[in-house]
Amino acid sequence: MTVSVASGTLRARGNAALLLLARYGIYVALVLMCAIGALISGSFLTITNILSIALSVGYVGFVAIGMAFVVIGGSLIDLSIPGVIAAAGLIALSTEQTVGPVPAILIAIVVGCFVGLVNGTAVGYFRANAILVTYAAQIIILGISQAVAGSGNIYAHGAVFNWLGNATIGRVPLVLPILAVALLVAYVTLHRSTFGRQVFATGGGYQASRVAGIPVRRIVMTTFVISGALAAVTGVLMSTALGSAQDTIGTGYEFSAITAVAIGGTSLFGGEGTIGRVLAGVLVVGVLDDLLILAGVSINAQGLVEGVIIIGAVALDVALRRVRTR
């Protein structure tokens, strides 16, 4: 009798520790990784390096925010992001000469929203499987982009785009302040607004939300529109920074985005998550990539490491979740 009581208490204490780990582990991991980075290479803590991390973080950050909305809303994933990124860049750059820079950007974002609309309608109103639909959308839109771009290159022209691509505030590239604004808006939208509450509710309990009068289908659709719009923004920023539009610029970003979201501890089943954690996840992914480069790991091996990381992150999340619900 006493044995079982004692082990019960021990287990309770163990559970408490694991729960702490679940909540704050991501931040601990981040700090640890930075420490490791500093140890591995003297150049880790230089401004140049930090800025380069920041730059890659910037782009992933945008798409991760969009992905977070989709995931929290219960739709699991948006695989069309690379296609939208490429398409947005192509469209912005190629229409700039005819309509001017600002309208070109707007058109690109509208296209991103449109793709999101199609995805969202299929998943929200037709209740189709999000993986297949967004994958199909990705293929289609990438195909269209490739067909349009053909073999020729489309370059960025004009003062505005050049500025956009190279502007810095101090030494901080423009991407980051824009991202910061986006994060702030996302935070307010997701955690303080009625819309955000409805997204959480839809992801956490679709039928109950329906009974409560929440327009669930529209909410799901809107999350995809947000994701598409943000992916388009990313595409525009990346293309102007690169100076030309290529169909491969978005490759892998859906993967990075879902990794960031999952590592940050957002449940892939929906209904849970915070923007802060998404940011933490993005930072972890960014720092990790940087660490790999600094450690001299070949590009080829990076794929391997990334694969292991995401599996590890989700496995850990699953294990912790099991503890939490006992």
Next chain:
Amino acid sequence: MSAQRFTNNLPARLYAVRIYGVLALTLVVAGILVPSFLQPLNLENTVIQASPNGLMALGETLVIFMGCIDLSVGSTLALSGLVAVILQGPLGPWPAVLVGVLSGTGVGVINGLVVTRLGVNAFIATLGTMTGIAGVSLMISGGNPISPPNIGFGLPMNNAIIWWLPPPTVAFVGLCILLHILVTRTRVGRNLMSVGGNREASRRAGLRPNAYVFGAYVACGTFAGLSGVMLALSLATGSPIIGSVSVLPVIASVVVGGASLLGGAGSVVKTGVGVLIIGSLSMAMDIANVSSWDQDIVLGGVLLFVVLMGTLGQGGTPGRLRGSTRRERRVSSVIGEAEKGVRLEESSSVAALTATRSHQEETSMRKEEASMRGYKITGGDQI
């Protein structure tokens, strides 16, 4: 009586085999748009070219029967081909082939363990292995395709061995038939379908669901490995990036073939037909010189269309991989019954259970059951 309506009458049976109609329609439409498609040589080549994807689709079908998914098949395809090609020199041809196939098995083992032991969502897990294994392929190949001079041996992969079919196609067709028989006629196969159909019930019956999920992934990896080795030998090249675009046609084939992504429903042969449908589209577009980008558009559109068609008349929450709760299924099936024009009472009526009774028997039975339920004058009913 009303129950039999669903399985044994003609409209239901026609509905069940509609995929063959779709295949016929595809061939007709392709033939009209691209007349040379229907030439015998082109038709042969369609089947031959579809075989690598077909092999992968067979393995993928097993995984989807479990309600899971395997995104890593493309990466496994590349890896196994590379392994066989690289090891051909040191180990000799047949051992290299074996190791190549086994490398696919190994990937399947990893997938199976991650999903069953670590409990990671199948989508994320195989997304991880897809990236990881692609990385491994890049590592061992240095990023470039490998074409050793004396590749191939006694059995060149491009020569016909049975009829007009070369080894990969023989493997595809043969394994398709074998797998179908396994799934429909053997105990192992039926247990597999039951685990996919209702995991809890299978567990309570004494089955071990994790074993079957694991087995499905191992099979899927092995099939992808086999396909990769055969492909590498027939192309005389091991390439680290081959297969990166294969996931779409493979999954599209399975979905077009009618397997339910929730698990437990579908047919191996129909996946085979799905492979042929997708393969025909690709071949017709190739002949018509459609650019690869446009082909992607068409394939993506087909997938989208099939998915949307599949969801009309179904319910369910978005994005879930493992399907709705049992209660949701029950509710939606009840509503489905109602919508199919079967009244709730009728579907549970006496007629389906026993022979007909006289009206008198019915009324006295009703009185009995009413009193049996405690609807007595003296007491109340439930608390």
Next chain:
Amino acid sequence: MTQAAERLEVPRLRMLGISKRFVGVRALTKVTFEAQAGEIHAIVGENGAGKSTLMKILSGVHQPDEGSIEIDGRAVRFSGPNESQELGIAMVYQEFDLVPELSVAENILLRRQPVNRLGFIRRSELLKQAKAPLDELQVGLDPSLIVKDLSAGQRQLVQIAQAYSRVPRIMVFDEPTSALTEHEAHILFDIIRRLKDRGVAVVYISHRLGEVMSIADRVTALRDGHLVATRDIADVSQDDMVELIVGRTITELFPKQEVKFGEPVLEVHNLSRPPTFDDVSFSIRAGEIVGMAGLVGAGRTEIARAIFGLDKRTGGVVLVNGVPVRSGHVDAAIRAGLGFVPEERKIDGLVLSETISQNVVLSCLRALAKLGIVNRVRERTFVRGLVERLDVRPPELNRQVMTLSGGNQQKVVLAKCLAIAPKVLILDEPTAGIDVSSKAEIHRLIGALAETGVAVLLISSELTEVIAASDRILVVAGGRIVDEVPRADATEQRIIRAATGEVGAALR
């Protein structure tokens, strides 16, 4: 050896002094329970009394902290469900345990399909072996039918045949009739009696005391994890059982106030969606509680959902205070003043992963927000008020609702409905699966609501509840209202006669 002799000697099943504790909760305390071969022994008790824990221990899912289990006098120990099955214990659950895409025969013989040497299933043998338990139980189902095409009652029978085919010595039924129509339940009872005749020890768990009275030989009552009493059925009445379970009498449970009725608030005219329901018309006045009775499957929930806009309707009008409500739109219904407490509270009523506060405000987010941003202070005050008024325990606004008991969860659902100040409240089986004391609380709340002028539609399959709480009872059968019973004339007899009399006649 005769059965009578067996009965006097060693009981088929004996669970002695079973105790089980979960984190922070003592689920069972020294419970002793036994069942004889050829006996139907019922277990009754409120939710949380320990019935399902006891059965989970018997089925091997949990291990007891204390106590022992004997089968036919031999002490046994099982570490998992497989072992308990091998020892002859079969469980028949509420949730159906069948694989929908497989046939009846394949489900019955799952994992034990007859095979030839190559591992191929012998089809004719499979059908023959599956027919055996079906025939013995006199179930006339074709074993080659696919399960997904069967009705709930038929599936239940397949499940029983499956359990029976393993030649069990003990069979446990856990709320088996909750999803069955009257007729299916009748058939089920015949089968259970046949099991008894064949010497199986049957354990029957149910909330429905009427059923227990008619089928059981003995009954054991549990309360708060303790054994209260074990009696022969002949020696108890239903009221006795209630007292054993609860410690209170029926009349204390369902108090009814006298309320003055106002104008009609809810008017439903010719609501139709054949074949599910057709030509439904009724009205409810302010302060009135109208009950809706009928057999399971008569269409009451479908009618309610159509009124609330969750499901479409093909014809008919719904008016609240004379204003028509748009069909098929839940938010229109809510804005018009309709509130709905659904039958499945965990799926349709609550977002389990969210907190009490978040759930309560689900329908009224916009009202608490300015410029789209939710005002957290207002939210907190508002929710706290509701939580106190309904006495939700524990009253922690940030507590996840999945940790609450059934009764408290239902109160949260009610709070969510009250948050929009409804003029009409529709409740679908509001006290199902809830312990008795919470049931009384909820009825008190409903009564209080009626006093404030809310029009209430109460759907319930528990006749005691419907009769005690309603001013008027509408009886639904076959998707139509077949009788309207004023409170003074409300008897079980009349309601049942109406509920069963029209089955099959309407809508042909």
